[in-house]
Amino acid sequence: MTRVTIPVGPQHPLLKEPLSVRLTAEGERVLEAAMRLGYVHRGIERLVQERTYVQNLHLLERVCGICSHVHTTTYCQGVEALLELDVPPRGLALRTLMCELERIHSHLLWLGVLAENIGFSTIFMYSWRDREMALDIMEGLSGGRIAHAVNTIGGVRVDLDRGEMYAARRLLNELEKHVHDLLDVVEHESTLKVRTQGVGGASLEQVRRHCAVGPLARAAGLDRDLRRDAPYAAYDRLSFEVVTETGGDVWAATRVRVLEVFESLSLCRQILDDLPSGEIATRAPRRVPEGEVVSRAEAPRGEVVYYLRSDGSDKPARIKIRTPTLPALSLVREQLRDINIADVPAVISGIDLCIACADR
């Protein structure tokens, strides 16, 4: 059989963001994959050096269109550490609430994308409909569906009143019912199973070697979650389970993500039930003392790391961002070897790539 090169991307119905994967195939078998990145590079790491710490909040929120809040959270944590600033407990709790809502919305979005890519548009429609509820809560809280502008250095910028808390609780309850239905379908639908089970399997060894993080690593059995292992924000006061599965295939990753939505729903409820009173933010000075710091947080896709260096002025000297998609990209190249062409969509979407994050 002759070898052919199949271009997937930078424009392709499979991809929601520009990424170029060149598959070398023989018949229906993929032998090798080569990647090209950088189509959405915006030079954000350079741009932050031109702006003040407060202006950077808005720039860094736009690193990613899905996990926008977790980026500012990590950034604020870093700056707050440099300033040795104590964030009031209510501010931390509200910050955590947004993080968890964002995780719910990200995981449901991912489930829809996976379903659409394996030709199951009904699940796509349902999970994106349910995702709207998480977006509604975030909109009620902050006024923004995608870019929330909730975080500020020293705390958060929006507070919840009784009415908003009531509305959020009601939506959370309804959302939980819908996610139960989704889980039911995911666990029992046979065509979904045959398309995801045994597809894109990553072993524990592979996950370790590529330093994969987040649901991807937890699906392979790596029990690691920053929210528990290195608690930040309000996570030390909350109780939750870290969901792990074995096998590392797309099926396991699906289960991990759907079950994590339940954990996140419970976390949101815990925060709303036990919201500390008091201030939501402390005032931060304009200038940040000289020093460097590493800040970490568990984004929906796994650990995101910010390195910050300050030279004592009101602008950062250097910010380096490491997103969870980076190790996932090196893993997916290995997973795209010796598989069926029809499994490529499941493998690529199973990883939950965020190209905007990775390219910056």
Added chain:
Amino acid sequence: MRDLLSVLVTVFVFPGFGFLVACALLFEWIDRRTIARLQARVGPPWFQPVADLLKLLSKENVLPRQADRPICRALPVVSLAAVLTAALYVPVGGRVVYAFEGDLIVVLFLLSLPALFYFLAGWVSGGIYSILGGSRSVLQYFSYEVPFLMALSAPAILTGSWSISDIITQQAEAGWILLVQPVGFVLAVVGLIGKLKRVPFDIPKAKSEVVGGPLTEFSGRKLALWHLTVDIQTVAGIFLLVNVFLGGGDLTLLQGSTPLGLARAVTFAAKALAMLLILSVTSALYARLRIDQLASLGWRILAPLGLVQLAATILIGVG
């Protein structure tokens, strides 16, 4: 003169081309609307299929340089002609344009032609996705066509006639063939889904894998004709199954009675809509299969079932 006029009306209006095209667009709308409702969406308004068709017809018609132009231009026309001709032999509520002994075979042959043209379209239009989609469509063709043919041969063997009209008449006396050959009916429906490349058998045109499949490089008028071909194939396939398995336009389930005119048309329409509903619900319920999974479904389950059905018909039904 009168005869000529009535022939023209039969061929071009009812139950000929005009009726078929109207039916095709109506069925497409019902199908899209049903799936949308099942997916918690609103779905398109009734004129959407017409608007889509007109829009495509008026759009720019481009082909890549390496494509074989004359063949690419001819293929959609020929396959549309094939399905339209097939539909002429399929009775609609007792009315048929032309019928003769053996028309079932002709219809089956003409209905399977578009699959081959579809493959050719992928092969000559010169794009990597088209070629992949084309080779997939041939693999798929072998998986569904054999069970489909076996399923539709069984009623003919049971009634001892290869004429669709004969099969309908005999059902009016002896009851629906669905009741004696439920397995055959299921096989025929699965085969039809494969023929129409609907979910879960939309493998040759899986957009996340091969973009648009064999039709990736087609645009404008040619693409519009391809879409119309599939729509008319849907109508012809549904009408064929209604006639062969559900007793055509006849009212009663078991007892023989041949209702007239309107009652007959209404019964036929109800049965056809029920069939369409089966197709729509199926496509909302499943994820797309992989080509090897379809092949093993076709050859390990469907084809043996079809053989059993045929053997049972020959041994018990006729012999």
